[in-house]
Amino acid sequence: MALSTPPPSDALPLLPLLGGIEAGGTKYVCAVAYDPAKPLLEARFPTGEPRETVAKAAAFFREAAAIHGSIRSLGIGTFGPARIDPAAPDFGTILTTPKAGWSGFPLVEELRKALGMDLPVAFETDVNAAALGESVHGAARGVRNVAYITVGTGIGGGLLGDGRLLHGRMHPEIGHLAVPDLDAAYGKATQVCPFHASCLEGRASGPAIETRWGKPGHELPDDHPAWGLEAQYLAIGCLQLTAAWSPDLILLGGGVSQKSGLIDRVRDELVKLAGGYWDLPPMEDYLKLPALDQQAGIVGALELARRARGKTSEDAPAL
Numbered sequence: 001m002a003l004s005t006p007p008p009s010d011a012l013p014l015l016p017l018l019g020g021i022e023a024g025g026t027k028y029v030c031a032v033a034y035d036p037a038k039p040l041l042e043a044r045f046p047t048g049e050p051r052e053t054v055a056k057a058a059a060f061f062r063e064a065a066a067i068h069g070s071i072r073s074l075g076i077g078t079f080g081p082a083r084i085d086p087a088a089p090d091f092g093t094i095l096t097t098p099k100a101g102w103s104g105f106p107l108v109e110e111l112r113k114a115l116g117m118d119l120p121v122a123f124e125t126d127v128n129a130a131a132l133g134e135s136v137h138g139a140a141r142g143v144r145n146v147a148y149i150t151v152g153t154g155i156g157g158g159l160l161g162d163g164r165l166l167h168g169r170m171h172p173e174i175g176h177l178a179v180p181d182l183d184a185a186y187g188k189a190t191q192v193c194p195f196h197a198s199c200l201e202g203r204a205s206g207p208a209i210e211t212r213w214g215k216p217g218h219e220l221p222d223d224h225p226a227w228g229l230e231a232q233y234l235a236i237g238c239l240q241l242t243a244a245w246s247p248d249l250i251l252l253g254g255g256v257s258q259k260s261g262l263i264d265r266v267r268d269e270l271v272k273l274a275g276g277y278w279d280l281p282p283m284e285d286y287l288k289l290p291a292l293d294q295q296a297g298i299v300g301a302l303e304l305a306r307r308a309r310g311k312t313s314e315d316a317p318a319l
């Protein structure tokens with residue numbers, strides 16, 4: 001008796017299931033999807049001690065497997081600094097961080113162990129993942145050269161040139177671009193970065209605003225002098241990116257950037273600082289808010305997983 005094989009059903013998805021992790025310093029977001037822009041299941045939990053956090057992530061993917069089947073590849077956008085160079089012997093490791101227990105933690109290796117699978121893994125910074133998410137599925141679709149800056153508890157940025165995430169010896173650290181001291185004009189002297197005398201993150205991150213003015217940004221009214229100063233600092237960061245790399249588009253993301261009217265002030269400041277030197281597009285096309293909002297990181301992580309598909313751990317993910 002011959003056994004017949006049922007014909008493939010159109011109802012069954014032909015795409016492999018993707019796993020994504022937005023591995024933030026304060027929260028982890030895990031998701032599975034066939035289409036990176038449409039997560040099917042998602043879990044969020046605070047980033048705790050590393051092994052406990054990895055166990056929670058693995059538990060999520062096991063639960064998701066019971067419904068959708070096993071994931072075939074995994075994309076991770078992590079807080080940094082992290083070893084993202086696939087050729088490095090310690091690829092997949094979190095580097096020196098003040099976050100307790102995480103320095104030197106081999107995240108990719110531990111996740112593979114916890115999942116019990118040697119699946120392809122793409123490992124990137126969280127801001128690079130968000131840049132990728134916006135580039136493929138959000139506000140930067142169809143744009144060749146994109147800079148994504150997030151302004152929140154810290155300031156970070158990802159750069160995407162011709163569809164590829166840009167890396168150097170490490171990864172970009174846009175938050176630590178040097179900026180001049182504009183605080184003095186306001187009778188202030190706030191610089192919260194412990195490493196640098198005057199850098200963008202130290203002057204313009206959420207904690208810098210709160211330290212300088214004694215209140216978090218969301219409690220400061222739209223006409224507070226804080227926003228004029230913030231716009232000046234952010235415009236300097238945008239100017240430096242423009243001068244050093246000349247992107248087609250700069251996306252200004254993160255909680256602080258959402259402040260009503262802030263992006264218009266940054267645009268005005270950038271026009272002044274640019275001094276007519278560059279043939280820049282209209283500011284509303286050059287400097288924009290992201291489209292995916294808080295989803296950019298996880299959508300980008302799923303997109304990383306899609307790109308890692310078909311690669312083995314030996315054949316390191318290349319973007």
Ligand code: ZN
Pocket residue numbers: 175176193194195196199200201202
């Ligand atoms: Zn710094």
